[in-house]
Amino acid sequence: MQPEKKLREGNPVAIYKMMKRMSVDVRTFIPEVEKFRSNPIKIPRPAITNDDLVGTVKGIFRISDVYEYPLEDIILHGKLGSYETNTELTADEIQVFYLTALYGGTHPFRMDTDPVMIVDRFDYPLFERIMEKSFALESSNNVLYDNAHLFLYYKRLIVPFIQFGEDFNVEHFGLLLSARFSDFAQITDMALKVLKEYVQEQNKTFVNAFQSNDIFTPYSKRNASIYRLACQGNLSVPEKIKSSLKCYYESYRNPYLKIGPFKIEELYLDPRIIKIHNAIADSEIEELIGYASEKITRGTVFVEPGKSTYSDIRLANTFFMDQNLPEYQSFGKKMYSRIADMTNLVMSSDETQKEKFQSSNYGLGGYYDLHSDSADRKENSIWRLATLMFYLTNVELGGATIFPSLNLTVFPDKGSAIFWYNTHANTLLDHRMVHSGCPVAIGNKWVVNQWIQEPAQMFARPCVYGEPLTDIKDTYLGYWDKLRHGNFVYFTPNISSRYALM
Ligand SMILES: O=C(O)CCC(=O)C(=O)O
Ligand SMILES: [Fe+2]
Structure with a gap:
């Protein structure tokens, strides 16, 4: 067996973490800070764009595909073949990874796309395991599940299903979540209702992976x-x-x-x-x-x-x-x-x-x-x-x-x-x-x-x-x-x- 190698630089998992922090997190954080500022000048937004984040996520997909390192090993365990990065993702990072992949044109659930398209590796059972891990991490961090937090969770996880009209998945993951957090069954229900309205109102269009087959030529x-x-x-x-x-x-x-x-x-x-x-x-x-x-x-x-x-x-x-x-x-x-x-x-x-x-x-x-x-x-x-x-x-x-x-x-x-x-x-x-x-x-x-x-x-x-x-x-x-x-x-x-x- 090859000895496990430690990463020095160019670690893709660490790069993704940084990209997420510099884009999603900072952008969420800046408006909060601005609320408390007395002077009205806007804080400059970081130069990292959504495209950078999508590019990073697609890059990880590409690495997983070309070198045949299971995506699960990379994002859940920070492993690339015999390389041990010691940089696991947090629950929040996992969710953002999944959503970035989805909105960036990489549908993580479809099994029936072109077989060469790498998204087929990000499948159902994997998503369930990712959710499990995501929850395990949240619980072990002793995060308090207040209503707002739960709402955010649902919003992130289920919006794409609602968006794609996949009612079955909405039900399926809704049940899975409420079984795990039975205390919150009521709020779950409420959150789902609100979410459905939210999505319909927003009438957003997301990139459809079927028309965005640009990863391989x-x-x-x-x-x-x-x-x-x-x-x-x-x-x-x-x-x-x-x-x-x-x-x-x-x-x-x-x-x-x-x-x-x-x-x-x-x-x-x-x-x-x-x-x-x-x-x-x-x-x-x-x-x-x-x-x-x-x-x-x-x-x-x-x-x-x-x-x-x-x-x-x-x-x-x-x-x-x-x-x-x-x-x-x-x-x-x-x-x-x-x-x-x-x-x-x-x-x-x-x-x-x-x-x-x-x-x-x-x-x-x-x-x-x-x-x-x-x-x-x-x-x-x-x-x-x-x-x-x-x-x-x-x-x-x-x-x-x-x-x-x-x-x-x-x-x-x-x-x-x-x-x-x-x-x-x-x-x-x-x-x-x-x-x-x-x-x-x-x-x-x-x-x-x-x-x-x-x-x-x-x-x-x-x-x-x-x-x-x-x-x-x-x-x-x-x-x-x-x-x-x-x-x-x-x-x-x-x-x-x-x-x-x-
Ligand atoms: O980066 C490489 O290994 C090949 C680069 C190349 O083919 C080119 O720039 O034309
Ligand atoms: Fe060349």
Whole structure:
């Protein structure tokens, strides 16, 4: 048996507790305080929004789903697999968790939704056990059940059932509660009546989970079990490939690198993916995170040329570092020349051919769903020939980068970088390189991406010409052994010939 590990930072249960305190509790508390103030100025509300709270709760659902840690273990016992967080939720926190999930678009009772939708794990018997625990905690805290308190309790627990017109549940949980607190049978009855009126009057609309299926995208939906296995590190590269992978020193005939060659570890051969050890120093990491932390904002995904959007497929904060700005110039220059050495590719000075350094930071449940870094051949589209990605942190639990079509899982290793090509040698998108940053379960993850554009590589990496690879988009899983080779003719690309294959 694995020894139980203690959590140091990035504990999702503790984060949820803090989020709840900073949103629900503080907002309830401020108006109470304001009543007693003589001056009429409003106390500023905290910056934590309902969205933050919903995001935290959804993040915990996502962790539970992807790593297959029972939600009950997480929220009732503070356990994530073999990790013991020692941070149980209180009765009040459990209730708010459940309601946030529900109102945030995650219906905790439905068993008949899409089987992949994670809410099916939050089921009836679980809810009953959560209530039991919730009550046990309340009683052991010697909370006095006055009428107002009981009313609050009922309001929180039963409103959703009334709202969804689930009379059976209203009766069922009403009975359960009054059996436990028989003294309060009368008040229970009264509270229920008042509540029904309250709900009807308010005529509120809550998010319906059936229309809010935004936790998983079609990509990972289709391959949910593979996605989970890959994120858990339970897929492995075929033995045949693994046995021919090597580690070596690389200096690319560069005299400077003879003194300090790169330490390369092969992760995959065809397509080639390498890991470069000691790619960035701790002091540089600190500097980079320092720059990014000041400016970081929610990351977007590419929709079409010139258009990006927020999406639940990418839950991370990002920062593009413009090395033309004086404050980043010296750092940018140093990194650019190292990246050129590492990849043997040209880091163009042409504005239209170079990309800014992109830092991404993932918190609780943060992830980036399956995607390609480049796009299919389209005019004005992005031409990200290759990706170099630095890991700036280790992650306590979760947060791997996965390439499910290659059975490859790469766990973050602070200071290292991984490198791969996004396109075939003929410049068509290589669908085998679809990858994802798995949800962070415990900890905080930072990566930096440098995408390297194709047009600048005319002499560094002449492309090879061949038949377009057809119809591989939707069958990328296990595709690597079906790839067609052959008929390749070398040519030096220019812009017009690039469209010859369309
Ligand atoms: O965070 C990761 O592991 C992957 C990030 C990524 O794929 C991206 O930013 O394009
Ligand atoms: Fe990516």
